[in-house]
Every structure is written in C-alpha cells, then in structure tokens.
Amino acid sequence: MELVKPEFGLIFWMSISFLIVVFLMRKFAWGPILSSLKERETSISDALNAAKKAKEEVANMTAENERILQEARNERDVLLREARETKDQIINESRAKAQVEGDRLITLAREAITNEKMAAITDLKNQVAYLSIEIAEKMIRQKLSNDEQQKALVQEMLKDVKMN
Amino acid sequence: MLKYKRLALLSILTFAMFTLIFSINVAQDSSHNQLPQTETVSVDEHAHGDAATTADHSESGAGEGHAAEKLNAGKIIMEHVADAHGWHLWGHTEIPLPIILYSSDRGMAMFSSARFEHGHKTYNGYMLQGQKVVAVNEMGEMDAHHATVNDAVTANIFDISITKNVASIFICCGLMLLIFTNIASAYTRKRKGLAPTGLQNAMEPIIMFVRDDLIKPSIGHKYEKYLPYLLTVFFFIWIANLMGLIPVFPFGANLTGSISIALTLAVFTFVIVTVNANKNYWEHVFMMPGVPKGVLVLLTPIEILGVFLRPFVLMIRLFANITAGHIIALAFFSLIFIFGQNGMGVGLAVSPLTLVFTVFMTVLELLVAFLQAYVFTMLSAVYIGAAIEEHHH
Numbered sequence: 001m002e003l004v005k006p007e008f009g010l011i012f013w014m015s016i017s018f019l020i021v022v023f024l025m026r027k028f029a030w031g032p033i034l035s036s037l038k039e040r041e042t043s044i045s046d047a048l049n050a051a052k053k054a055k056e057e058v059a060n061m062t063a064e065n066e067r068i069l070q071e072a073r074n075e076r077d078v079l080l081r082e083a084r085e086t087k088d089q090i091i092n093e094s095r096a097k098a099q100v101e102g103d104r105l106i107t108l109a110r111e112a113i114t115n116e117k118m119a120a121i122t123d124l125k126n127q128v129a130y131l132s133i134e135i136a137e138k139m140i141r142q143k144l145s146n147d148e149q150q151k152a153l154v155q156e157m158l159k160d161v162k163m164n
Numbered sequence: 165m166l167k168y169k170r171l172a173l174l175s176i177l178t179f180a181m182f183t184l185i186f187s188i189n190v191a192q193d194s195s196h197n198q199l200p201q202t203e204t205v206s207v208d209e210h211a212h213g214d215a216a217t218t219a220d221h222s223e224s225g226a227g228e229g230h231a232a233e234k235l236n237a238g239k240i241i242m243e244h245v246a247d248a249h250g251w252h253l254w255g256h257t258e259i260p261l262p263i264i265l266y267s268s269d270r271g272m273a274m275f276s277s278a279r280f281e282h283g284h285k286t287y288n289g290y291m292l293q294g295q296k297v298v299a300v301n302e303m304g305e306m307d308a309h310h311a312t313v314n315d316a317v318t319a320n321i322f323d324i325s326i327t328k329n330v331a332s333i334f335i336c337c338g339l340m341l342l343i344f345t346n347i348a349s350a351y352t353r354k355r356k357g358l359a360p361t362g363l364q365n366a367m368e369p370i371i372m373f374v375r376d377d378l379i380k381p382s383i384g385h386k387y388e389k390y391l392p393y394l395l396t397v398f399f400f401i402w403i404a405n406l407m408g409l410i411p412v413f414p415f416g417a418n419l420t421g422s423i424s425i426a427l428t429l430a431v432f433t434f435v436i437v438t439v440n441a442n443k444n445y446w447e448h449v450f451m452m453p454g455v456p457k458g459v460l461v462l463l464t465p466i467e468i469l470g471v472f473l474r475p476f477v478l479m480i481r482l483f484a485n486i487t488a489g490h491i492i493a494l495a496f497f498s499l500i501f502i503f504g505q506n507g508m509g510v511g512l513a514v515s516p517l518t519l520v521f522t523v524f525m526t527v528l529e530l531l532v533a534f535l536q537a538y539v540f541t542m543l544s545a546v547y548i549g550a551a552i553e554e555h556h557h
Contacts, residue, residue, distance in 0.1 A: 003245065006424045007323070009322070009323045009324040010422060013326070013333055014425050022392060024341055025395070028344075028345045030344070030391060032348040034371075034375070034391060
C-alpha cells in the first residue's frame with residue numbers, strides 16, 4: 001500500500017515547483033511562443049487576404065481596362081462618323097456656296113455684257129448718226145446745187161423717215 | 165458572485181479533507197497490515213519494510229547485488245517504482261540526496277541521506293525504515309538494528325526531503341524551462357520572422373496540436389486564459405513520462421506514476437475548475453434545471469460526488485497507467501533473472517524473448533507517455549470547459 005499513499009514532502013515540492021514553473025513558463029515561454037504563433041497566423045491570413053484582394057483588384061483592373069478600351073473604340077467611331085458628317089456637310093456647303101457665287105458671277109457678267117452691248121449699240125448708233133449726218137452733209141452739198149435734185153432728195157429722205 | 169466564490173472555497177476544502185482522510189486511511193491500512201513476506205511477484209513493499217527492521221536490512225537499495233539470496237522480483241520492481249532517499253546508479257553506488265525534516269518536537273533537521281548508510285545507522289535521532297524516515301529514541305549515531313522507534317515523534321515528522329522523485333521534479337521543470345525558453349527566444353529574438361527550425365520546429369506542431377485540437381474545442385472561445393496551465397501540465401506529464409522511460413541517471417524516476425504527483429496535478433485542475441466555475445455550473449450540480457424535485461434528491465448527491473470524482477479519476481488514471489507500465493516492463497525484464505536462478509543457461513535462453521517483450525512494452529510506454537499527457541490535459545480542459553460554459557436557454 002506504500003505505492004498509493006500520498007507523501008507530504010512530494011506534494012509539497014511538487015506544488016511549489018509546479019506553481020513556479022507555470023508562472024515562469026507563462027511569462028517566459030508560453031507568452032512569447034503563443035503570441036508569436038498568433039502573430040504569424042494573423043500575418044499569414046492577412047497576407048492571404050491581401051493576395052486575394054490583389055487578385056480581385058487585378059481582375060477589376062482588367063475589366064476596367066477592357067471597359068476603357070471599349071469606350072475609346074466607341075469614341076473613335078463616333079469621332080470618325082462625326083468627321084465624315086462634317087466633311088460631307090462642308091463639301092455640300094461649299095458646293096452650294098460655289099453654285100450661288102457662280103450664279104451671281106454669271107448674272108453680273110451677263111449684266112456687264114448687256115451694259116457693254118447697250119453702250120456699244122449706243123456708240124454705234126451715234127457713229128451711224130454722225131456718219132449719216134456727214135454723208136448727208138456731203139450729199140446735201142453736192143445735190144443742193146440742183147433744185148430738182150433737192151426735191152427728190154427731200155422726197156427720198158422723207159420716205160426713209162416714214163419707214164423709221 | 166460572492167456566493168459562488170464561497171461555494172468554490174467550500175468545495176476545495178471538502179476535497180482537501182477528502183484527500184486527507186483518504187491518505188490517513190491508507191496510512192493506517194499499511195501500518196496495521198503485517199503481511200508475511202512472500203516470494204511471489206506481487207510483494208507488498210511495506211511488509212518487507214517491517215521485516216527489514218529485524219533481519220535482512222542489508223539488501224535495501226541493492227537487492228539484486230546479493231547472489232546468495234533468493235531473488236525477489238517483486239521487491240526489486242517496487243523499489244524501482246517507489247520513491248527513494250538516494251539515487252541508485254549501479255551495484256552499490258548511489259547518489260545520496262538531502263534529507264530535510266521538520267518535527268514539532270525536534271525542529272528542523274537537514275543532512276545527507278548518506279549518514280544513514282543505507283539504513284544501517286541512525287543519525288541525529290532519525291533512521292531509515294525502508295524508505296521512510298522514522299524518529300528513534302537514541303539521539304547519537306549508532307547501529308540502526310539496536311535503535312528503538314519513537315512513534316510519537318515519528319507521527320509529527322514533516323518529511324520534505326529531496327527524494328529521488330523531488331529531484332526528478334526539479335530536473336523535469338528545469339528541462340521544460342530550458343527547452344521552452346529556448347524556443348521562445350527563437351520566436352522572439354534569434355529567428356524572429358523566419359521559418360522555424362530544429363527544436364522549435366519539432367515542438368511547434370505539438371504546441372499547436374494541444375492548443376487547437378485539445379484545448380480550444382474543449383473549452384471554447386475563452387480558452388486563452390487557461391492555455392499556460394494546460395500546456396504546462398501537458399508538457400510536464402509528457403516529459404516526466406519520457407524521463408521515466410530512460411533508465412539511466414538523471415532520469416528513470418517513476419515521477420508521474422507517483423500518486424502524490426498525480427494528486428497534486430489533479431488538485432490544481434480541481435482548484436482551477438472550482439474557482440472559475442460559473443453560476444450555471446453550480447446550478448447544474450445542486451439544482452439540475454428541468455428535473456423534477458423527486459429526482460433531484462437522487463441526482464444532486466451524484467452530481468456533488470461527481471465534482472470530486474472527476475479529479476480523483478484524473479489522478480488514478482495517470483498514476484495507474486504509468487505505474488502499471490513501469491511494473492510490467494520491469495517484470496518482463498526480471499524474468500531473465502527469475503529464470504536465471506535455475507542456471508545461467510536458462511536465463512540466457514529466456515533473455516531474447518524477455519528482451520523482445522521489454523522492448524515492446526517500452527515502445528508501448530512511449531505511446532502511453534504521450535497518451536496520458538493528452539488524456540490528462542484534455543480531461544482538464546473538458547472539466548474547465550464544462551465549468552465556464554454559458555448555457556443559452
């Protein structure tokens with residue numbers, strides 16, 4: 001029965017040593033070890049989370065890039081269309097303007113031509129009148145020497161005037 | 165709140181008294197038990213102690229050295245399993261350990277156990293009876309065989325000698341502190357932020373295992389407060405168990421197989437459980453909710469008994485497992501010498517077989533060493549978990 005009899009000395013030393021050991025281990029071993037383990041666990045999980053986040057970010061960025069690219073493409077298309085429209089418009093406008101200008105110029109030219117023609121006709125009439133007067137003068141100088149002739153001439157002239 | 169603190173104190177006191185009564189009963193048992201010395205394997209060590217005062221005191225401590233005597237395997241085994249005042253190395257060589265006594269009649273006394281000369285001499289009014297220090301009437305140094313035991317003084321001796329087991333406690337504690345402060349410094353200074361190597365790497369998974377698979381699921385989210393105690397208990401038991409398996413100095417003491425050690429650890433767990441127990445725990449002990457009054461009359465005594473039974477079972481389990489392992493391993497080994505009594509050849513012939521058995525037992529004990537540390541820590545954690553558990557009705 002010696003084996004199952006608790007001994008005072010052993011319990012005494014065991015209690016003291018164990019309490020001291022628990023205290024020392026808590027302060028110098030378990031404290032640092034457990035806090036380091038915890039720190040490491042949190043740092044690992046943080047790193048994993050960060051990696052996950054980074055991955056998501058990259059995915060987001062790719063999507064964003066795609067979107068921006070698409071937008072740029074759309075914008076380019078819009079710009080091109082607009083440019084084409086503008087070009088057409090400009091061409092049409094120019095054409096219309098040219099037409100109007102041409103018409104105007106033609107009208108002006110026509111007017112000028114008419115004016116010139118009238119001037120020329122007037123000039124010609126004056127010339128013709130002058131020449132006629134000169135001819136008539138000359139003829140009159142010649143023919144007025146004879147009465148008969150004078151009469152005939154006047155007759156003739158009258159006839160002409162009537163015809164006018 | 166105060167009410168429960170008082171209840172806690174009451175429980176601790178009851179348990180202390182219970183243990184005291186238990187040990188007194190056992191003590192009376194052993195002193196009245198005058199068994200005749202038998203030659204079988206199951207020998208009562210104390211019976212030998214009584215006989216030792218008269219005749220064959222000479223073989224105490226080194227029984228196997230005397231070829232002329234009939235081999236007493238039971239005695240050898242019990243000597244190896246029990247505590248001692250000297251650390252036996254080989255043959256007749258042993259390291260004497262300090263004897264520290266306090267007696268209300270004679271005051272403090274401190275001297276080397278070598279003064280007793282293996283129980284042959286008295287010293288300073290004391291002598292060794294088996295491994296027990298008893299007071300004698302004669303104060304000087306004299307032959308122990310002629311001394312007369314003073315029972316009145318003996319009853320009042322507080323023996324706080326540094327015995328083999330006490331020295332083993334110190335070695336185990338020192339080893340633990342050495343190992344774990346070393347590992348701690350690896351975490352905080354030497355290899356901070358680096359991958360663990362060596363001892364740190366070896367211990368880390370065990371620490372993590374104990375924390376994550378043993379303590380956390382048993383206690384719940386408030387586990388961190390109890391981690392230092394439970395981890396210390398686990399590694400103390402484990403290292404002490406392993407030390408017990410190494411047969412050479414400074415190991416080999418049957419530390420965890422000593423009932424005093426198991427008792428102390430169980431009491432620590434009991435105190436922690438009782439001090440930290442919440443209202444809910446006591447309610448379940450004294451007034452199990454949802455149970456009719458009539459059944460409570462039956463249930464409450466069982467529950468109260470259970471409160472004390474748990475640490476008791478914790479103690480018995482550790483003590484019995486480790487001691488049994490030691491006894492069986494030693495018994496197998498002793499077979500060589502038991503058969504050897506029938507002639508050198510027989511002993512040699514049996515030795516390979518017993519060696520296989522012994523190796524098998526030792527390997528099994530390696531497993532048991534871990535298993536008992538595991539079981540003790542887990543059950544402690546489960547008890548603590550049950551005591552602090554919050555019920556949501």
